[in-house]
Amino acid sequence: SQKIEQNSEALNIQEGKTATLTCNYTNYSPAYLQWYRQDPGRGPVFLLLIRENEKEKRKERLKVTFDTTLKQSLFHITASQPADSATYLCALYTGGFKTIFGAGTRLFVKA
């Protein structure tokens, strides 16, 4: 069956360190993958998109990698700050304009 898996455990890191979040999927062949941020009581907000033919994408302190062989994406936040604390969702575009989301990983950055 088709699955998108993200770390169900919350990730706790110290301010200034790099946070790395994982997204694994099975039985999908996505044309692209997106990462969203969700704060409590709010809807998800788009952060980054990476296409299947791209290995890496960067935006300010954010970096995303996409390995279609491993069926995995890694999302990095460098020099993390307490304001980066949120839930991060990965999403796959599966064709037909359907976007399917993972359950998300909660990140806590301690000052």
Added chain:
Amino acid sequence: DAGVIQSPRHEVTEMGQEVTLRCKPISGHDYLFWYRQTMMRGLELLIYFNNNVPIDDSGMPEDRFSAKMPNASFSTLKIQPSEPRDSAVYFCASRSTGMNTEAFFGQGTRLTVV
């Protein structure tokens, strides 16, 4: 643009009652999505529309759920009759045509069925 607007923000209703959730997408966006979010199941796609036409409703859990989009600026998600297990946060999102454009989400409606 004010973004995707959903109403109400919170809804508490008794089991068996009809519930209607509303969404106004961003002007010019031709795709509209309804999602449901729970702790157990995460963010699930229920149905999506393109140019007001339902394209895929395979995520709608039961016949008790129905969605309409009578025009480009308005959509409803209706649950009739509601059950406690329908309690969740329901999000509406919209996007424009293009392979790589992101979805813009509303603030969500927190539904509690007692």
